[in-house]
Amino acid sequence: MTMPVPTSDDPLDEVLRPPPDETPEQRELRLAREEEAAKISQAIDASIKAEKQARKKKRIVRLLLLGQSESGKSTTLRQFQRLYTPTAFREERILWRAVIQLNIVRSIRVILETLTSPTQKSPKSSPFSSPRLRARSTSRPPALPSHIPPLPPSDYSHHNGYQNGHSNGNGNGYNEDSHSGRMRVDAGEDSDPESDSDAQASRSNPSSTTLIPSPLEALKTRLQPLLHIESLLIAKLVPPNEDEATHLAGPGPSHSRYPPGQPVFTTASSFRNQEIFVRPGAGWKGALSKARVNGSESSSPPSEPSRPTSAGNTGLETPDEPQEVLYQCRKDIMMLWNDDVVREILRRKKVRLEELPGFFLNDLERVTSLRYMPTDDDVLKARLKTVGVSEYKFEMEVSAGRDSGTEWRIVDVGGSRSQRRTSTWAPFFDDVDAIIFLAPISGFDQVLAEDRSVNRLEDSVLLWKAVCSNKLLANVDLVLFLNKCDILDAKLKSGIKLARYVKSYGDRENDLDSVSKYLRGKFSAIHREYSPHPRKFYAFCTSVTDTATTAGIIASVRDMVIRQHLKQSKLL
Numbered sequence: 126m127t128m129p130v131p132t133s134d135d136p137l138d139e140v141l142r143p144p145p146d147e148t149p150e151q152r153e154l155r156l157a158r159e160e161e162a163a164k165i166s167q168a169i170d171a172s173i174k175a176e177k178q179a180r181k182k183k184r185i186v187r188l189l190l191l192g193q194s195e196s197g198k199s200t201t202l203r204q205f206q207r208l209y210t211p212t213a214f215r216e217e218r219i220l221w222r223a224v225i226q227l228n229i230v231r232s233i234r235v236i237l238e239t240l241t242s243p244t245q246k247s248p249k250s251s252p253f254s255s256p257r258l259r260a261r262s263t264s265r266p267p268a269l270p271s272h273i274p275p276l277p278p279s280d281y282s283h284h285n286g287y288q289n290g291h292s293n294g295n296g297n298g299y300n301e302d303s304h305s306g307r308m309r310v311d312a313g314e315d316s317d318p319e320s321d322s323d324a325q326a327s328r329s330n331p332s333s334t335t336l337i338p339s340p341l342e343a344l345k346t347r348l349q350p351l352l353h354i355e356s357l358l359i360a361k362l363v364p365p366n367e368d369e370a371t372h373l374a375g376p377g378p379s380h381s382r383y384p385p386g387q388p389v390f391t392t393a394s395s396f397r398n399q400e401i402f403v404r405p406g407a408g409w410k411g412a413l414s415k416a417r418v419n420g421s422e423s424s425s426p427p428s429e430p431s432r433p434t435s436a437g438n439t440g441l442e443t444p445d446e447p448q449e450v451l452y453q454c455r456k457d458i459m460m461l462w463n464d465d466v467v468r469e470i471l472r473r474k475k476v477r478l479e480e481l482p483g484f485f486l487n488d489l490e491r492v493t494s495l496r497y498m499p500t501d502d503d504v505l506k507a508r509l510k511t512v513g514v515s516e517y518k519f520e521m522e523v524s525a526g527r528d529s530g531t532e533w534r535i536v537d538v539g540g541s542r543s544q545r546r547t548s549t550w551a552p553f554f555d556d557v558d559a560i561i562f563l564a565p566i567s568g569f570d571q572v573l574a575e576d577r578s579v580n581r582l583e584d585s586v587l588l589w590k591a592v593c594s595n596k597l598l599a600n601v602d603l604v605l606f607l608n609k610c611d612i613l614d615a616k617l618k619s620g621i622k623l624a625r626y627v628k629s630y631g632d633r634e635n636d637l638d639s640v641s642k643y644l645r646g647k648f649s650a651i652h653r654e655y656s657p658h659p660r661k662f663y664a665f666c667t668s669v670t671d672t673a674t675t676a677g678i679i680a681s682v683r684d685m686v687i688r689q690h691l692k693q694s695k696l697l
């Protein structure tokens with residue numbers, strides 16, 4: 126009969142218990158090892174303590190940027206850099222050109238994929254209602270009249286270059302209308318599938334699909350070089366071991382006429398999940414500037430033979446292949462973006478490119494010119510997703526009053542769901558003076574890129590609750606940026622109603638002032654209810670890409686944080 130093994134509450138007990146058949150020599154060895162480990166642990170504790178004390182003496186202020194992905198954390202960090210280390214910011218502007226080039230290619234990809242993708246429904250929910258209520262109150266997009274008016278004539282058809290475009294029937298994923306020689310494309314999301322009358326109308330009404338002229342295919346072919354520069358740019362920006370980030374486009378569909386394995390503008394892939402990221406820190410910038418100094422070919426490590434070697438040049442002084450390709454494709458890119466039919470399809474499918482991060486298509490003339498140098502605003506508008514957590518030190522070039530002699534450290538984190546595990550963020554919660562939490566309130570009618578079943582505003586509210594109630598952060602002052610107010614304003618003005626998504630909003634005015642006040646009230650209430658004990662709380666409505674308004678807000682935050690920091694230091 127086997128004896129029951131005594132159990133312990135401590136799961137480590139069993140692992141740490143010495144083996145039952147330990148010899149005296151083994152025991153001596155083990156004890157020596159344990160003693161050594163204890164010494165190391167004590168030394169680490171002592172150095173952490175010493176560092177903390179040194180920080181207090183040196184007046185180091187730590188700011189933590191939190192918020193969901195695309196909320197504007199890295200943009201806020203760039204605003205701090207622009208304001209307080211302007212020389213470094215200016216010197217780095219050229220490095221952002223590669224990011225902007227990639228953003229432009231991505232926008233083109235979004236357009237082409239939208240033109241040819243089937244209709245997708247995105248679930249929406251109200252962030253302030255209970256799950257039960259939410260399930261019942263799933264918002265519907267506004268219903269279109271059952272008859273969709275014909276699309277305006279397209280520029281393609283008037284452009285000589287397109288008259289002899291590729292004929293269809295090459296298996297490219299389009300339906301060809303055999304009578305007109307034009308391609309059928311799904312009409313988009315404007316119709317409401319849950320409305321019986323609309324559904325019926327679209328079944329019986331052949332005009333519920335729209336027609337795109339076949340020369341689009343020729344245009345797509347001419348834009349293929351953009352895919353090449355996309356790979357160049359990815360190679361330039363992403364370290365070789367970051368495989369995930371290079372999966373921008375899978376191999377083309379089997380019926381594609383492009384060589385297998387070569388990326389193509391596919392018809393089915395979901396562009397929303399395809400985003401290039403960097404780990405924060407100067408890594409990618411370092412790689413770019415090194416490449417600029419060294420010239421192109423020599424800067425590619427020999428261990429990366431498959432990576433394009435012309436990816437190195439980024440300075441204005443040397444030719445830059447991506448910029449040249451963009452320059453050569455600029456007319457076609459402009460034609461695509463300015464085409465009435467394309468705009469109409471984007472509108473019907475509710476793809477508002479202007480609201481997507483990294484939007485530069487309204488500046489094509491300027492940003493595709495051969496000697497393009499990004500402006501401050503361009504750098505703030507550029508989109509490069511963050512993965513990981515990193516601390517930036519600021520030796521303020523521009524210091525003000527009581528701030529002089531203080532070192533600032535700003536922690537930027539990746540905000541997507543996979544990045545938010547406590548294990549990733551928590552180690553940075555220690556010794557923080559203030560948190561700037563970014564809630565992009567324009568996202569009330571959007572879903573998360575990483576989980577399309579979750580409303581963005583709802584996600585922000587939940588994350589805010591978690592931050593407010595986190596015990597590790599109980600003594601940290603909170604600064605809330607209700608961000609992307611410019612986009613929110615445009616949305617509300619275009620007629621999108623908050624009340625459709627946030628039922629509790631009722632029949633209040635649908636304007637920026639009322640909406641931002643309402644949401645601010647909701648976030649403040651959560652702060653009051655969930656904070657373990659009272660603390661300082663400030664809220665601002667922001668558009669952190671806007672330099673003029675953000676400068677004032679950042680100056681106030683800086684002042685408040687430093688005041689609080691000094692007060693705390695005196696108490697210690």
Ligand SMILES: Nc1nc2c(ncn2[C@@H]2O[C@H](COP(=O)(O)OP(=O)(O)OP(=O)(O)O)[C@@H](O)[C@H]2O)c(=O)[nH]1
Nearest residue numbers: 195196197198199200482506508511540609668669
């Ligand atoms: N129009 C507008 N765009 C903004 C605003 N704030 C940020 N953006 C843009 O939104 C995009 C995303 O901003 P980021 O700062 O990269 O977002 P993030 O929170 O760092 O996102 P992750 O790194 O994924 O966690 C960028 O292209 C910004 O330029 C804003 O207030 N208005």
Ligand SMILES: [Mg+2]
Nearest residue numbers: 198199510511
């Ligand atoms: Mg970021």
